Amino acid sequence: MYQYDQYDQAMVDARVAEFRDQVERRLAGDITEDQFKPLRLKNGLYLQLHAYMLRVAVPYGTLSSRQMRLLGDIADKYDRGYGHFTTRQNIQYNWIKLEDAPDILADLASVEMHAIQTSGNCIRNTTSDQFAGAAADELVDPRPYAELLRQWSTFHPEFDYLPRKFKIAIIGSETDRAAMKLHDIGIQLVKNDAGEIGCKFYIGGGMGRTPMIAPVIGDFVPPLQMISYLEAALRVYNRYGRRDNKYKARIKILVHEIGADEYRRQVEEEFAHILTLGLEPPAAELERIKGYFEQPGFVADASDDLDLSDPDFALWVDQNTHAHKRAGYTIVNISLKPVGGIPGDASADQIRLMADLALEYSFDELRVTHAQNIVLPHVKKADLYTIWQKLDAAGLANANLDLIGDIIACPGLDYCALANARSIPVAQKISTRFADLGRQRELGELKLKISGCINACGHHHAGHIGILGVDRKGVENYQLSFGGSEGADTSLGTITGPGFNEDGIVDAVEKATDVYLAQRTDGERFLDTYRRIGMAPFKEAIYG
Amino acid sequence: MVDQTLRYRSDEPVSDPAVTVDAFADQSNATAVRIEPGDDARALLPHLDRIALVEVNFPVYGDGRGYSAARILREHGYAGELRAVGDVLLDQLSHMRRCGFDSFAPEQPISAEAADKAFATWPEVYQKTVDGRPAIWAKRHPA
Numbered sequence: 115m116y117q118y119d120q121y122d123q124a125m126v127d128a129r130v131a132e133f134r135d136q137v138e139r140r141l142a143g144d145i146t147e148d149q150f151k152p153l154r155l156k157n158g159l160y161l162q163l164h165a166y167m168l169r170v171a172v173p174y175g176t177l178s179s180r181q182m183r184l185l186g187d188i189a190d191k192y193d194r195g196y197g198h199f200t201t202r203q204n205i206q207y208n209w210i211k212l213e214d215a216p217d218i219l220a221d222l223a224s225v226e227m228h229a230i231q232t233s234g235n236c237i238r239n240t241t242s243d244q245f246a247g248a249a250a251d252e253l254v255d256p257r258p259y260a261e262l263l264r265q266w267s268t269f270h271p272e273f274d275y276l277p278r279k280f281k282i283a284i285i286g287s288e289t290d291r292a293a294m295k296l297h298d299i300g301i302q303l304v305k306n307d308a309g310e311i312g313c314k315f316y317i318g319g320g321m322g323r324t325p326m327i328a329p330v331i332g333d334f335v336p337p338l339q340m341i342s343y344l345e346a347a348l349r350v351y352n353r354y355g356r357r358d359n360k361y362k363a364r365i366k367i368l369v370h371e372i373g374a375d376e377y378r379r380q381v382e383e384e385f386a387h388i389l390t391l392g393l394e395p396p397a398a399e400l401e402r403i404k405g406y407f408e409q410p411g412f413v414a415d416a417s418d419d420l421d422l423s424d425p426d427f428a429l430w431v432d433q434n435t436h437a438h439k440r441a442g443y444t445i446v447n448i449s450l451k452p453v454g455g456i457p458g459d460a461s462a463d464q465i466r467l468m469a470d471l472a473l474e475y476s477f478d479e480l481r482v483t484h485a486q487n488i489v490l491p492h493v494k495k496a497d498l499y500t501i502w503q504k505l506d507a508a509g510l511a512n513a514n515l516d517l518i519g520d521i522i523a524c525p526g527l528d529y530c531a532l533a534n535a536r537s538i539p540v541a542q543k544i545s546t547r548f549a550d551l552g553r554q555r556e557l558g559e560l561k562l563k564i565s566g567c568i569n570a571c572g573h574h575h576a577g578h579i580g581i582l583g584v585d586r587k588g589v590e591n592y593q594l595s596f597g598g599s600e601g602a603d604t605s606l607g608t609i610t611g612p613g614f615n616e617d618g619i620v621d622a623v624e625k626a627t628d629v630y631l632a633q634r635t636d637g638e639r640f641l642d643t644y645r646r647i648g649m650a651p652f653k654e655a656i657y658g
Numbered sequence: 659m660v661d662q663t664l665r666y667r668s669d670e671p672v673s674d675p676a677v678t679v680d681a682f683a684d685q686s687n688a689t690a691v692r693i694e695p696g697d698d699a700r701a702l703l704p705h706l707d708r709i710a711l712v713e714v715n716f717p718v719y720g721d722g723r724g725y726s727a728a729r730i731l732r733e734h735g736y737a738g739e740l741r742a743v744g745d746v747l748l749d750q751l752s753h754m755r756r757c758g759f760d761s762f763a764p765e766q767p768i769s770a771e772a773a774d775k776a777f778a779t780w781p782e783v784y785q786k787t788v789d790g791r792p793a794i795w796a797k798r799h800p801a
Contacts, residue, residue: 121794124781132779136749152720153749235720265784265794271756272729272787275722352726357695391733393786395795402798 115178115479116261116406118226125268126223129230133157134216141213156236156274158229159215162531166210169232170222174242174260174284175203175482179473181225182480186465192218197465199450199458201522201573202281203241203482204232208529230268235276237267237348241283243291244483247407248445248491250437254286254303254311258404259340262395266341273348277355278363280348281320293484293576293600295319295328298365299347306334313340317347318369318377321570325606326366329374331381339385342394346384350377410477416442416494427502429551430513435498444498446476446490447483448505449512449520453549454542457523458486467508475501484573485522485561487515517554518562518627519545522573526566526583527590533566535583535590536616540564543620548627557627560640563598576600578641579626580607581619592619596626596644596652608649611657625655664773665761667739672711692743699727706736714759716744725757732758732788751776758788 118126133153140150154160158169170185177185185205189197192214193207200206210218222228231238240263247255263282267273273280283292286303294300300316312334319328335343351365354372369377418441422428436445448468450458460468468488472480475497481489493501505511514520521544524530526537541564548554563577567584574580580595591613598607614622627640629652634643644652665671676692677685679701690711693699702709712731714724728740739761742754746764751773754762762768786793 119798121782121797125784125794128780149747235722268784269753269780270785271753272725273722274750274753275720275725277722349726353723357721357723387733391786395793396799398799399795 115176116173116257116403122226122265123223126226126228126230129157129228130216130219130223133219137212137216152234154212154215155233156231157215157219158232159210159212160233160531162208162529163527164529165208166212166215167529168207168210168215168218168229169200170205170207170227170229171232171239172204172227172482173264174240174246174257175244175484176242176246176257177472177480177482178225179469179478179480181227182469182472183466184221184225184227186462186469188218188221189462189465195462196459197462198456198525199460199482199486199488201484201486201524201571202239203244203484204239205482206525208525233279234274235278235280236274237270237276237280237282240264240267241281241292241297241484243285243287244481244489245291245436245445245491246286246481247409248438248443249287249289250439251289252287252439253305255407256284256286256301256303257407258400259286259301259303259313259337260284261403261406262341262400263344266344266395273352276348276352277357278360278365280351280365282344288602290601290604291483293573293604295604296321296325296573296576296600297328299344300328301340303337304334311337313337313343315343315347317381318366318374320364320366321573321575322364323361323568323570324364324366325570325575326370327604327606328366329369331369331374331378337400338394338397339389340394342388342391343381343385345388345393346381349384349388350380354380410479410492412440412443412492413494416440417496418442420495420498424499426506426511426513427499429555430502430511431498433513433517433555434515435493438492440492442495444493444495446493446498446501447515448488448490448510449514450487450510451514451520451545452509452512453519454546456538457521457541460488464508464510467504467510471501471504485516485520487520513551514554516559516561518548518557518560518579519551519554521545521562521564522577523564524566524571526564526572530566530571532569533583534568534585535566535592537564537566537572537583540581540583540592540616540619543616544623547620547624557630558639560627561599562623573600574598575606576604577607578639578644579623581623584613586613590616592616594619594622594626594656596649597641599641610649610653622656626652629655662767663741663761663763664768664770665739666755667760669739672739674711676711676713693724693727695721695723697727699730702731702736703734706731706734706738709736709738711739711741712736713741713743713763716742716746719745719747719750725753728754728757728759729788748772748776752779756783756785756787756789756791 595607
């Protein structure tokens with residue numbers, strides 16, 4: 115994992131001091147709430163329905179056990195004993211006092227963490243593949259590039275007041291596990307026939323009220339020009355992105371309105387100019403960062419043998435582990451989706467337990483996933499049973515990864531000031547309706563995603579089944595959609611028809627799964643069946 | 659207005675009124691020009707040698723186009739005064755300075771002491787811009 119040097123540490127320390135000063139000025143009444151708002155937002159501090167919410171950055175979703183343990187301690191000390199892992203690989207605390215916020219940032223800085231640019235119209239925390247450095251199908255480890263991005267985007271002076279927020283994801287596998295094409299910029303590290311690494315830039319994707327899949331803008335940008343290309347792409351957006359309407363201000367609207375070809379032309383023109391300025395960190399800097407992401411000390415002769423005689427353990431292994439690049443090792447997914455639970459929530463004790471497991475069994479590393487789960491990336495298969503027992507005792511052995519119980523949901527109207535409807539109770543009811551694990555496994559991979567408003571933090575557009583909460587004349591109403599997907603086959607969901615109330619949406623989801631079970635052919639997932647037979651049979655079952 | 663301007667240059671201030679970008683092209687004797695957020699700073703590039711003052715207006719602090727305008731001018735060699743005017747707030751000064759601004763005329767006055775403190779916010783910087791400060795990567799890898 116990357117470790118701060120004195121420069122990195124000085125930057126987060128400076129931020130803590132700056133924010134402490136800003137909070138003091140606010141509490142003393144020297145600045146108004148209007149003036150304070152953009153300042154606190156740049157430190158991830160939102161004023162929500164009931165309290166302040168603090169969003170802590172987890173750069174490219176990677177954590178050490180020490181960092182994870184502190185996240186648990188913060189939950190105990192400053193919140194109500196819980197943390198909430200988000201679809202952007204971050205963690206949020208929902209019950210924060212303004213006067214505590216500078217102390218929390220100071221605690222975070224003590225373990226090389228921060229809340230920098232987790233809100234506001236700036237470049238947000240870069241996300242990545244949660245299996246980076248571990249997955250069997252990886253072409254290039256994206257983490258060194260993600261760290262380069264983290265540093266470049268931190269306190270970038272030109273891009274702090276963009277037309278709208280800006281999200282970058284970077285991956286290095288053919289399999290896209292980071293919904294890369296649904297970001298403002300998605301970077302895929304690829305190799306050409308000569309074996310050279312290049313950055314493929316997808317620009318202008320996004321969810322929200324106008325979901326769009328990003329077109330390819332840069333085909334093969336050399337890694338040592340990645341920052342310069344980003345400077346160019348962002349500058350064109352900063353200058354020409356719409357500022358007259360916040361709902362049309364994301365870069366996807368600019369790219370859509372002027373067209374990918376014209377946007378590309380402008381970026382290339384700016385890129386040619388930027389290249390003359392020498393803004394790019396040198397190769398030695400990328401090499402220095404790469405040094406922190408060497409493979410951990412894997413045991414050469416680790417065994418692939420597993421005793422699967424315990425049926426519950428066998429189910430969990432089958433569902434929640436993923437192929438590792440090294441023989442004898444595996445990737446463990448810890449589902450934060452217990453039956454009837456709040457997706458992404460973990461108690462302070464659970465967070466600390468996961469930290470302990472990472473320290474003992476996963477080379478001191480954890481990842482947060484955009485599906486609101488936790489990953490132990492480097493686990494020896496011989497340790498799996500012990501890990502599973504410890505997880506099980508803490509309520510963390512939910513064997514439902516990528517099944518219908520593994521629901522993504524935003525905080526919704528229970529917490530969020532922007533929401534139109536509650537998301538959590540709907541997630542809990544669906545999770546409870548499909549509590550039986552055998553039934554979930556029968557349904558197979560089924561990604562269900564719930565957003566409590568059009569901003570789509572719950573990624574409903576990309577759900578095989580998507581649910582969007584809206585406000586209909588003061589009553590919560592839920593729209594249903596099918597056919598969304600992220601990854602290589604990225605697609606956007608289609609709305610089924612009129613919406614439902616809270617219980618009606620649960621029934622509708624169940625009817626849809628019945629149609630799938632009746633119509634599927636061998637090996638088809640829900641998504642495949644929907645794509646083959648279309649909406650009509652589902653509509654008939656749901657509304658007929 | 660003049661006494662509220664924070665200025666970090668040793669030359670004499672320009673007394674000419676700043677004209678709009680459109681008017682500037684037609685006034686061959688004008689030495690001061692004012693950029694609005696929607697103006698293309700590149701339109702000034704052919705005339706940089708006769709400009710002594712560029713004012714970049716920030717009607718609202720959240721409109722960040724002026725940061726790009728400033729950098730573009732500096733990147734193309736503009737050496738005259740570059741002044742941020744309008745809704746310029748204390749907490750924005752350090753970023754503006756990094757983008758090449760060297761004078762500030764905020765609507766709400768900012769004391770010189772407060773401004774100095776703001777400029778000192780960041781002990782280091784991650785990016786190379788036009789302010790001459792070495793980026794952290796340059797310090798890590800001295801040539």
